[in-house]
Amino acid sequence: MRPAPLLVAIALVPALVGRAAAYVRTTTSTGTPVEWRGRCAELNLGAEQHPDFRHDRLRPLLERAIGNWSQPTDACTALSLTLVAGERARLRPMRDHLNTISWRLPGHCDDPAHHEDEVCEAPQAAAVTTVFYIDKPGDPNDGELLEVDVVINAAHNQFTDGDGGPDGALDLESVVTHELGHVLGLTHTCYTSSGRPAPQDELAARIPNCFPSISLPSAVTEATMYNFISPGETFSRDPLENEVEGICAIYADHPGTCRGEPAGCGCRSGRFGAGLVLPLLLASLLLVLRRKPCKRPS
Numbered sequence: 001m002r003p004a005p006l007l008v009a010i011a012l013v014p015a016l017v018g019r020a021a022a023y024v025r026t027t028t029s030t031g032t033p034v035e036w037r038g039r040c041a042e043l044n045l046g047a048e049q050h051p052d053f054r055h056d057r058l059r060p061l062l063e064r065a066i067g068n069w070s071q072p073t074d075a076c077t078a079l080s081l082t083l084v085a086g087e088r089a090r091l092r093p094m095r096d097h098l099n100t101i102s103w104r105l106p107g108h109c110d111d112p113a114h115h116e117d118e119v120c121e122a123p124q125a126a127a128v129t130t131v132f133y134i135d136k137p138g139d140p141n142d143g144e145l146l147e148v149d150v151v152i153n154a155a156h157n158q159f160t161d162g163d164g165g166p167d168g169a170l171d172l173e174s175v176v177t178h179e180l181g182h183v184l185g186l187t188h189t190c191y192t193s194s195g196r197p198a199p200q201d202e203l204a205a206r207i208p209n210c211f212p213s214i215s216l217p218s219a220v221t222e223a224t225m226y227n228f229i230s231p232g233e234t235f236s237r238d239p240l241e242n243e244v245e246g247i248c249a250i251y252a253d254h255p256g257t258c259r260g261e262p263a264g265c266g267c268r269s270g271r272f273g274a275g276l277v278l279p280l281l282l283a284s285l286l287l288v289l290r291r292k293p294c295k296r297p298s
Contacts, residue, residue: 022201023246024225026187028135032143035185035250040080041148043183046102047087050154053161053172059083061161062101065176068224068237069184069247076248081180092117093130093149099183101150101176108155119153126175126229127152129182148183152176162234170229174236181225181239184247188227189220202246 026034045062049055066081073079088100109120118128132147152159152175160169190210191198198206208216210227220226224239239247 022203022205023243024187024189024199024201024207025246025250026131026133026182026185027199028133028137028143030135030137030142032135032137033185033250034131034133034143034145036079037141037144040082041145041183042082042084042099043148043150044084044086044088044098044100046100047089048103048105050103050105050159052165053159055087057161061173062176065173065180065237068173068177069180069239069244072239072244073247073251077251079184079247079251081183093151095132095147097147099148101152101179103152104155106155119151119155123153123156125153126157126170127179129179131182145185150176150179150183168231170231171234171237174224174229174234177237177239178224178229181243185250186225186243186246189223189225190216190227192227202249 028034043062043066045055045059050058053061062083066083070081088098093100104117104119108114109117109123114120118130119125122128128151130149130151131145134141134144134146136142152172158166158169159172159175160166161172187199188207190208192210198209201207208220210216213221213228219240219242222235222240224236224243226236229236
């Protein structure tokens, strides 16, 4: 059975002004944190190429984004996030034992066949990450992260790598670094919609509502996992200290080894019954604001 995407609903809660933000983990429907249960997660690059970011230009940027997480956590975790050689053709995120990062190019959403694609239904998203995991309360594998598919939304946004680019372009390294936070099991630092209780951070405190953004503490808005990015901003390239501590806390003493499966860790086919694997759709939203870049705390 092919699982249907689940769009995260976000409830309205008062902003917690002045409280330092703590890292926030993606969880199952019953609150089990989502994580890789092995030590490696391999990303395959999609075959489709952006005309301004051919693979020989894109690969070094992706490697830098991976390094933005792996370098500060190398001493504390056995988890390995790598970009593998070669490319994979992908039409849309699906449970196929391949972790991928791919483009949706200009004109993609003009085709009626794509109107229900993730970036066409969320045109304001700079990128969308679909996370597949086991959601089965009581099962020892509950919360095991199985697969991730990252889609960069060039159908509605323009990007730069810091070397020129059109006016209003978003920093691609910042966008990818944010999405890799989702790949590793983190979620956003504030909450944007109603329907469910607000998520909790690792200190069991409810995270704040994203609006009004002026009420949010800098530790929320300057985090790599903050939900919004404006043109010209690059500080999301560098995870905050608490976000690095989060990855260390999740993976420092994690058991298991890389199983050698095509999708990296935790992805053996035939192991999961129908209904056990659910995807979580995580949209990194673009908010075009004329706000001054913030200085990151030391």
